[in-house]
Amino acid sequence: xxxxxxxxxxxxxxxxxxxxxxxxxxxxxxxxxxxxxxxxxxxxxxxxxxxxxxxxxxxxxxxxxxxxxxxxxxxxxxxxxxxxxxxxxxxxxxxxxxxxxxxxxxxxxxxxxxxxxxxxxxxxxxxxxxxxxxxxxxxxxxxxxxxxxxxxxxxxxxxxxxxxxxxxxxxxxxxxxxxxxxxxxxxxxxxxxxxxxxxxxxxxxxxxxxxxxxxxxxxxxxxxxxxxxxxxxxxxxxxxxxxxxxxxxxxxxxxxxxxxxxxxxxxxxxxxxxxxxxxxxxxxxxxxxxxxxxxxxxxxxxxxxxxxxxxxxxxxxxxxxxxxxxxxxxxxxxxxxxxxxxxxxxxxxxxxxxxxxxxxxxxxxxxxxxxxxxxxxxxxxxxxxxxxxxxxxxxxxxxxxxxxxxxxxxxxxxxxxxxxxxxxxxxxxxxxx
Numbered sequence: 258x259x260x261x262x263x264x265x266x267x268x269x270x271x272x273x274x275x276x277x278x279x280x281x282x283x284x285x286x287x288x289x290x291x292x293x294x295x296x297x298x299x300x301x302x303x304x305x306x307x308x309x310x311x312x313x314x315x316x317x318x319x320x321x322x323x324x325x326x327x328x329x330x331x332x333x334x335x336x337x338x339x340x341x342x343x344x345x346x347x348x349x350x351x352x353x354x355x356x357x358x359x360x361x362x363x364x365x366x367x368x369x370x371x372x373x374x375x376x377x378x379x380x381x382x383x384x385x386x387x388x389x390x391x392x393x394x395x396x397x398x399x400x401x402x403x404x405x406x407x408x409x410x411x412x413x414x415x416x417x418x419x420x421x422x423x424x425x426x427x428x429x430x431x432x433x434x435x436x437x438x439x440x441x442x443x444x445x446x447x448x449x450x451x452x453x454x455x456x457x458x459x460x461x462x463x464x465x466x467x468x469x470x471x472x473x474x475x476x477x478x479x480x481x482x483x484x485x486x487x488x489x490x491x492x493x494x495x496x497x498x499x500x501x502x503x504x505x506x507x508x509x510x511x512x513x514x515x516x517x518x519x520x521x522x523x524x525x526x527x528x529x530x531x532x533x534x535x536x537x538x539x540x541x542x543x544x545x546x547x548x549x550x551x552x553x554x555x556x557x558x559x560x561x562x563x564x565x566x567x568x569x570x571x572x573x574x575x576x577x578x579x580x581x582x583x584x585x586x587x588x589x590x591x592x593x594x595x596x597x598x599x600x601x602x603x604x605x606x607x608x609x610x611x612x613x614x615x616x617x618x619x620x621x622x623x624x625x626x627x628x629x630x631x632x633x634x635x636x637x638x639x640x641x642x643x644x645x646x647x648x649x650x651x652x653x654x655x656x657x658x659x660x661x662x663x664x665x666x667x668x669x670x671x672x673x674x675x676x677x678x679x680x681x682x683x684x685x686x687x688x689x690x
Contacts, residue, residue, distance in 0.1 A: 595679020
């Protein structure tokens with residue numbers, strides 16, 4: 258039986274919202290599986306899956322206004338059909354509302370909910386006729402307004418408003434909902450930036466240089482990134498600008514020994530190995546066979562010889578690494594709230610309790626891996642989140658607990674203010690003997 262695009266959307270969203278799969282993994286696996294579909298169909302699947310996740314709180318608000326049964330009480334399949342359908346009605350003018358309603362009813366029946374066809378039809382047709390009448394919150398209730406308008410959980414809005422002003426928080430919310438081009442880094446051990454630019458243009462890719470980072474580009478207009486010959490040949494690496502900046506902050510020098518303790522999939526470690534110009538050595542470590550295999554795969558594609566992938570637990574002291582590294586990179590597990598533009602499901606999965614557990618985990622790892630830094634060496638602590646307890650407060654804790662380390666500089670990058678995801682960096686220098 259032929260599977261439709263909307264059925265693929267439903268199954269993907271259920272994998273994410275019901276079964277706990279991460280959105281970027283679920284969507285990649287689905288697009289790999291159905292790469293035989295034409296470009297337009299796959300673009301539709303990506304748009305509806307990502308859009309529904311990005312705006313899910315807003316979708317639920319609209320549905321709850323029109324439905325006697327609230328979203329949380331619905332069967333997962335019905336809830337998901339309604340969410341993705343309302344997203345199409347509200348944000349995809351190219352799809353007629355009548356087609357959205359009809360396809361949703363068919364999909365409910367196909368999935369075994371014949372008795373709920375009338376319910377789905379009634380709710381969606383009511384929404385399509387009266388969506389302009391929805392009384393959205395206004396700024397008199399700022400937390401609720403930001404939560405619904407930008408689909409951010411209220412606890413998270415409160416957390417950010419306690420640190421940042423209203424315009425900054427709204428700016429972050431707006432930025433997370435914007436469609437952004439993919440950023441890539443030229444693998445300069447294989448090709449020059451100019452040659453890569455010409456190669457991508459010849460493949461029909463729209464290319465724009467990032468002036469602040471040498472060898473960084475934004476690309477758009479391609480069908481399938483893994484289908485690009487330049488990607489297959491390892492001429493570029495898909496990486497956010499913030500991660501590229503982190504390698505620059507590390508200030509590696511020729512011949513240095515570098516240990517990246519939580520490296521998968523290996524972007525920063527590979528970048529640093531490149532910056533070493535074939536000298537020195539980089540150990541890219543991670544906890545599981547799967548993560549190490551990801552790093553190894555990227556190393557092999559890169560052609561770099563001064564980097565290796567190792568399976569190591571950052572919570573267990575490695576006696577062979579003590580005072581061995583000129584630089585330790587500690588891009589540690591975090592709440593991930595700086596990358597909601599790429600991984601929108603994280604805002605629904607994270608809780609304040611989990612944040613607290615991550616604060617403690619980061620401290621445990623830092624208390625171990627700092628011992629790998631040579632006297633006079635450096636430690637670069639990073640996260641991809643926006644949370645003072647995980648970032649600035651943990652950096653302050655580390656500086657107090659380990660006075661042999663001096664905080665050289667730190668920076669919190671913010672979406673809407675900087676050209677990057679939300680990303681934190683703190684560079685420490687260890688005293689010489």
